[in-house]
Amino acid sequence: MxxxxxxxxxxxxxxxxxxxxxxxxxxxxxxxxxxxxxxxxxxxxxxxxxxxxxxxxxxxxxxxxxxxxxxxxxxxxxxxxxxxxxxxxxxxxxxxxxxxxxxxxxxxxxxxxCRPGGMLAVLASPGLFDRDAVLSGNAELASISFDQHFVVAGTAAGMDVIETHLSARGVPTARLPVEYGFHSAAIDPARESLRRQFADIGASRPIxxxxxxxxxxxxxxxxxxxxxxxxxxxxxxxxxxxxxxxxxxxxxxxxxxxxxxxxxxxxxxxxxxxxxxxxxxxxxxxxxxxxxxxxxxxxxxxxxxx
CATH class of the missing domain: 3.40.366.10 (Malonyl-Coenzyme A Acyl Carrier Protein, domain 2)
Structure with a gap:
């Protein structure tokens, strides 16, 4: 690195x-x-x-x-x-x-x-998230990269369920090296405290x-x-x-x-x-x-x- x-x-x-x-x-x-x-x-x-x-x-x-x-x-x-x-x-x-x-x-x-969570990259159309109840029921859509790549996030258990489900259907996936399910409800317990921290950030207009x-x-x-x-x-x-x-x-x-x-x-x-x-x-x-x-x-x- x-x-x-x-x-x-x-x-x-x-x-x-x-x-x-x-x-x-x-x-x-x-x-x-x-x-x-x-x-x-x-x-x-x-x-x-x-x-x-x-x-x-x-x-x-x-x-x-x-x-x-x-x-x-x-x-x-x-x-x-x-x-x-x-x-x-x-x-x-x-x-x-x-x-x-x-x-x-x-x-x-x-x-x-926050409890441990995860994020999973999926090499498929982002539309799969809405069509597949296993995905939408166990995670949130965290990122849309391009037409054949998106990321889901949520609890560690939810990522396990989705990974197993998609693997059985031949859909390639990859775990991201993160501790938490960023961009999902898995991090909501921290947000109130984080918002107070963000309030003191002192941002200015970009040059x-x-x-x-x-x-x-x-x-x-x-x-x-x-x-x-x-x-x-x-x-x-x-x-x-x-x-x-x-x-x-x-x-x-x-x-x-x-x-x-x-x-x-x-x-x-x-x-x-x-x-x-x-x-x-x-x-x-x-x-x-x-x-x-x-x-x-x-x-x-x-x-x-x-």
Whole structure:
């Protein structure tokens, strides 16, 4: 998870070390030591919310700082779920320090109030959710990625039922590495406390266009009501990209740790779209031997910029 960049890219390392000091002050442990622990089994799910949410936020934010340092500047930032906090920080609406503190508080709140839950990606038409009573009776629709991919969320038991049901019918699924059923009623016990935390977020107007996957539209200010909706309501990634495509052609740069959003974009961009998408980091990256300063610029600058 970003180890080559951390070792060889000054902008990424400097940003992550700064963020790590803030995280350590909040949770009493080093995120860098935890993530880069050589004794950690990479095959084990990374689902401890105390660390996983901080890791997603910090690594994605540090990736944006590396891109900026190498001359890649956004015209618009788009966030999905936790990524909305990263996008809001890059847009200048929120501060990383505030978001890290909020993530630490929310992890403690959910551990105290919520039962274990889960999220399950389903490789089928989102319409299946409404047609299949086993799905709609045991989960909520958490995300629509593209025409053949959606995510459901709910209790751990509900995910087990759905996974078994769909497997018997030959529908491919994949468990997401999370402790709770985000974007569903499974997190409702924490919402009142979280809303009080969100009220002190101190958001300002973005200086870069900020598009939300909860609204599938632009956001003037990510206030407490918006953050509550981001946590609870479905991720409308498909609609958000369609909203941007109405405006013109874009070069979508995915800074998520999995690179899945770039893949979703490839499915969403129509045959006449001149837009394109690329992932900065994926689990299967093959640039380990390259100087990050070179591959970031060479790979991620649009062909027309040459």
């Amino acid at each position: 970003g180890k080559t960049l951390f070792e060889r890219d000054d902008a990424f390392r400097g940003s992550l070390e700064w963020l790590n000091r803030i995280v350590e002050a909040e949770i009493g442990a080093s995120l860098i030591d935890y993530v880069f622990d050589p004794g950690k089994n990479p095959a084990m799910p990374f689902d401890d919310t105390r660390y996983s949410n901080q890791a997603v936020f910090c690594f994605e934010y540090a990736l944006t700082q590396s891109l900026l340092a190498h001359g890649v500047y956004p015209d618009c930032v788009l966030g999905a779920s936790l990524g909305e906090l990263v996008a809001a920080c890059v847009a200048g609406s929120l501060s990383p320090r505030t978001c890290i503190a909020m993530l630490a508080d929310s992890a403690r709140t959910m551990a105290r109030t 870069v266009a900020l598009l939300s996957c909860e609204k599938a539209d632009f956001v003037d200010r990510p206030d407490a009501a918006h953050l509550d909706a981001v946590l609870r309501r479905p991720i409308q990634f498909k609609r958000a990209i369609e909203r941007l495509e109405q405006q013109g052609d874009y070069w979508y740069v995915d800074v998520s740790l999995s690179g899945t959003l770039a893949t979703y974009c490839k499915h969403l961009l129509g045959p006449y779209s001149r837009s394109s998408s690329v992932a900065v980091a994926t689990p299967f990256s093959r640039h380990e031997s390259l100087d990050p300063a070179h591959w970031l610029v060479a790979k991620y600058m649009p062909p027309t910029a040459a």
